[in-house]
Amino acid sequence: MAEETVDQKRLVVSTSPHMHDKKNTEKIMYIVCLALLLPIIGGVYFFGIYTILVVLVSVITAIITEFLAKRLRKREFMMDGSTIVTGILFALVLPPRIPLWAVIIGAAFCIAIVKEAFGGLGYNIFNPALAGRAFITVSFASLMTSWIAPVTSIMSLDSITSATPLGEGFSYAGSTSDMYIELLFGNVGGCIGETSALLILLGGLLLIGTGVIKWRIPTIYIGTVFLLTWIIPGQDPVFHILAGGLFLGAFFMATDYVTCPMTAKGQYIFAFGAGLLVVLIRIYGSMPEGVAFSILLMNAFTPLIDRHIKPKPYGFIPPEKKSKFLLKKITKTADVTDNSDQSDTNKKEGKK
Amino acid sequence: MSLFNNKQSHGVHPPGNKITANKKIERAPLPKKVILPLSQHIGAPSKAIVKKGDEVKVGQKIAEAGGFVSAPIHSTVSGKVSKIIEMISSVTSNVGNAIVIDADGKDDWVKLNKPSKIDKLSKKEILDQIKDAGIVGLGGATFPTHVKLQPPPDKKIDTIIINGCECEPYITSDHRLMLEYGEGILKGLEIMMNVLSCNKAYIGIESNKPDAIENMKKIVSESNNSNEIIVESLPAQYPMGAEKTLLKKILGLEVPIGGLPMDVGVVVQNVGTLKAIYDAIYEGIPLIERVVTVSGAVKEPKNVISRFGTPASEIIDYCGGSASNADVMIFGGPMMGIAQTSFETPTTKGTNSILIKKNTKEIENNCIRCGTCVENCPMNLMPLMYVAYVKKSMYDDLKDYWIDNCVECGSCAYGCPANIPLVQYIKVGKAELKKRGDN
Ligand code: SF4
Ligand code: SF4
Numbered sequence: 001m002a003e004e005t006v007d008q009k010r011l012v013v014s015t016s017p018h019m020h021d022k023k024n025t026e027k028i029m030y031i032v033c034l035a036l037l038l039p040i041i042g043g044v045y046f047f048g049i050y051t052i053l054v055v056l057v058s059v060i061t062a063i064i065t066e067f068l069a070k071r072l073r074k075r076e077f078m079m080d081g082s083t084i085v086t087g088i089l090f091a092l093v094l095p096p097r098i099p100l101w102a103v104i105i106g107a108a109f110c111i112a113i114v115k116e117a118f119g120g121l122g123y124n125i126f127n128p129a130l131a132g133r134a135f136i137t138v139s140f141a142s143l144m145t146s147w148i149a150p151v152t153s154i155m156s157l158d159s160i161t162s163a164t165p166l167g168e169g170f171s172y173a174g175s176t177s178d179m180y181i182e183l184l185f186g187n188v189g190g191c192i193g194e195t196s197a198l199l200i201l202l203g204g205l206l207l208i209g210t211g212v213i214k215w216r217i218p219t220i221y222i223g224t225v226f227l228l229t230w231i232i233p234g235q236d237p238v239f240h241i242l243a244g245g246l247f248l249g250a251f252f253m254a255t256d257y258v259t260c261p262m263t264a265k266g267q268y269i270f271a272f273g274a275g276l277l278v279v280l281i282r283i284y285g286s287m288p289e290g291v292a293f294s295i296l297l298m299n300a301f302t303p304l305i306d307r308h309i310k311p312k313p314y315g316f317i318p319p320e321k322k323s324k325f326l327l328k329k330i331t332k333t334a335d336v337t338d339n340s341d342q343s344d345t346n347k348k349e350g351k352k
Numbered sequence: 353m354s355l356f357n358n359k360q361s362h363g364v365h366p367p368g369n370k371i372t373a374n375k376k377i378e379r380a381p382l383p384k385k386v387i388l389p390l391s392q393h394i395g396a397p398s399k400a401i402v403k404k405g406d407e408v409k410v411g412q413k414i415a416e417a418g419g420f421v422s423a424p425i426h427s428t429v430s431g432k433v434s435k436i437i438e439m440i441s442s443v444t445s446n447v448g449n450a451i452v453i454d455a456d457g458k459d460d461w462v463k464l465n466k467p468s469k470i471d472k473l474s475k476k477e478i479l480d481q482i483k484d485a486g487i488v489g490l491g492g493a494t495f496p497t498h499v500k501l502q503p504p505p506d507k508k509i510d511t512i513i514i515n516g517c518e519c520e521p522y523i524t525s526d527h528r529l530m531l532e533y534g535e536g537i538l539k540g541l542e543i544m545m546n547v548l549s550c551n552k553a554y555i556g557i558e559s560n561k562p563d564a565i566e567n568m569k570k571i572v573s574e575s576n577n578s579n580e581i582i583v584e585s586l587p588a589q590y591p592m593g594a595e596k597t598l599l600k601k602i603l604g605l606e607v608p609i610g611g612l613p614m615d616v617g618v619v620v621q622n623v624g625t626l627k628a629i630y631d632a633i634y635e636g637i638p639l640i641e642r643v644v645t646v647s648g649a650v651k652e653p654k655n656v657i658s659r660f661g662t663p664a665s666e667i668i669d670y671c672g673g674s675a676s677n678a679d680v681m682i683f684g685g686p687m688m689g690i691a692q693t694s695f696e697t698p699t700t701k702g703t704n705s706i707l708i709k710k711n712t713k714e715i716e717n718n719c720i721r722c723g724t725c726v727e728n729c730p731m732n733l734m735p736l737m738y739v740a741y742v743k744k745s746m747y748d749d750l751k752d753y754w755i756d757n758c759v760e761c762g763s764c765a766y767g768c769p770a771n772i773p774l775v776q777y778i779k780v781g782k783a784e785l786k787k788r789g790d791n
Contacts, residue, residue, distance in 0.1 A: 012679045012711040013693055015776035017762030019366055019521065019686035023724075025717055025769045080717065122718035122770075257722040262734065313754045314361070314596060314731040315609040 029081025059087030092193025204251030224275025386661030491622030517593030520685025540626030
């Protein structure tokens with residue numbers, strides 16, 4: 001049909017939609033990196049510049065490992081930012097004076113075994129950073145239990161041994177409210193990036209504000225820990241949510257898209273389960289801290305949750321409710337008939 | 353949210369880009385040649401009743417309805433049938449016949465069959481007139497209107513919803529119609545209410561068209577039916593104009609899976625269709641033209657009335673031509689419209705917009721399970737599962753996730769950060785299931 005009209009131009013044909021939101025994976029990951037700068041700054045402030053070294057080594061190892069793994073799997077290597085996020089997160093959950101060789105081993109494990117061996121971004125079951133941490137904890141237990149007190153100057157490489165708030169030897173000399181404030185700001189012993197609840201909260205709010213994560217998981221997760229420790233006698237709920245890695249875990253790890261459930265309902269279950277596990281591990285378990293394991297355990301349940309918790313599709317009527325639906329329809333029709341009688345009269349009056 | 357408000361559906365908020373909202377409807381010059389496919393509607397293709405060499409006039413019936421769910425087609429120019437060709441449908445990509453007419457430029461009309469006493473017409477006469485005029489749903493679905501107006505006797509229609517949402521970006525043809533032909537739309541609605549013996553109607557318009565809402569409210573309040581017709585301002589959210597979301601938003605009812613709006617006593621009709629009904633009943637004019645929004649990368653975006661069968665290039669030229677780097681032409685809007693292979697593709701009854709743009713598709717990445725598609729889906733589905741199953745050819749599992757409930761609105765793919773063309777996977781999955789069902 002186009003014989004008379006010359007149409008040299010080739011048009012591109014593709015399926016709808018022909019329009020796309022500006023958001024893409026890369027942008028999301030870089031926003032997360034930006035938000036993670038806050039806990040990194042906290043880490044540098046409280047534990048000195050060695051922190052920067054740990055973060056850099058972790059990120060670079062992660063990128064190199066990813067590059068090699070993609071080579072091995074004959075896939076194209078792409079910098080989508082997710083590797084950087086994993087690298088940073090892994091560094092943030094390590095003790096401040098971790099030797100660099102352990103960082104290298106751990107970061108390589110995160111990427112090679114936890115992520116790439118499962119099929120790469122989107123296919124891993126466990127959060128890579130947390131699984132990497134668990135690996136180091138199991139393999140080099142002593143490294144993961146040597147904690148230091150916050151340093152006096154950023155340039156200092158001091159390592160004065162000290163207990164973490166959740167550890168056994170921990171005691172605080174001042175008043176309870178002073179302790180809360182120290183915990184909030186992060187001036188206590190602990191992993192590089194987990195001590196300052198305030199900075200993490202700010203980073204988390206940035207993520208929520210930019211729509212990268214939803215409020216659900218962090219709120220329910222932290223809320224569950226708070227409520228349970230409030231109910232259990234002899235526990236201090238404020239202490240429990242501020243101490244340890246709960247905030248970092250809640251805002252940055254449990255919300256990891258790949259390893260948390262997809263639906264709102266699934267996320268409620270996930271976050272509640274993780275909160276419950278934290279309390280059980282902390283109070284009744286043999287470990288002082290339970291955030292990492294609570295999230296890893298719930299990661300394992302995620303495929304199950306996603307299989308069974310599906311949103312109710314539009315127009316779905318469960319068989320037993322069919323009759324109710326019809327009833328509703330009948331009442332609705334009755335309503336309309338009532339109205340119509342009225343409007344009929346109105347109409348007649350109008351016409352007169 | 354759904355806990356508190358059962359009228360809420362998910363959706364997305366693409367930028368409106370309604371650049372032609374203030375452009376008055378103009379009449380495009382008469383085409384030199386029209387190509388009229390015999391399948392411009394949902395249902396059986398029409399049967400040609402003219403042959404090569406026949407002289408035809410404007411409005412002359414050139415093809416009969418090919419069944420109950422079908423509609424006749426009329427010549428949109430006066431001239432001579434030059435040939436009957438085979439062509440690929442611009443909507444379904446199926447091959448079908450099309451009648452090519454060379455226009456003589458005289459624009460001679462047939463004698464119009466204008467009913468004399470409109471008040472005296474019986475329902476049957478009105479329905480016949482609508483059917484004869486070849487009217488189909490002009491919102492894009494192109495379902496024959498006379499069929500929609502004859503629901504089976506066990507389905508009592510108690511509410512009519514008029515769709516003036518126009519939730520697709522760029523398109524403004526319905527918006528302009530409501531501003532410039534509001535009276536015709538109302539008259540069309542009155543006819544429809546009469547035919548369906550229904551005395552409750554809503555006109556749903558998105559709040560980003562305040563002038564249209566105001567105009568329709570004014571027209572309705574001045575009519576005899578001001579108590580029965582309610583003009584509703586709806587939030588501007590895509591896909592508000594999808595039948596099912598619209599119904600839920602206005603009435604709080606959900607159409608059961610696999611059902612039609614008439615299963616809950618509702619008929620949804622587009623404003624353009626009402627205008628066509630008005631033209632057919634009051635003027636006797638069959639459906640031969642419509643308002644088309646020409647937008648995107650064209651020199652002067654416009655709303656034009658153009659005859660069906662006009663090659664898109666003629667309409668684009670009237671709008672100053674397309675940008676030199678534009679390589680995509682879409683019939684319909686950017687969310688659900690269909691990309692065409694050639695600028696010569698003729699418009700049909702369903703073409704509400706011609707959108708020209710530059711291709712911006714990006715490469716597909718891995719799904720990161722972010723859940724955006726689930727959050728965006730107005731049908732509450734889990735679109736990412738379709739991708740996973742289609743990739744693995746596990747087509748039967750698609751049904752566990754209610755794939756048939758998908759309206760292909762594209763909200764999922766719109767928001768997917770991994771640029772996954774979800775709708776493409778869904779279409780493949782549906783087609784495969786259909787093929788299996790047929791065997
Ligand atoms: S799955 Fe279908 S209905 Fe849901 S958002 Fe995607 S295209 Fe729309
Ligand atoms: S929006 Fe895209 S990346 Fe996110 S879950 Fe859906 S398919 Fe996966």
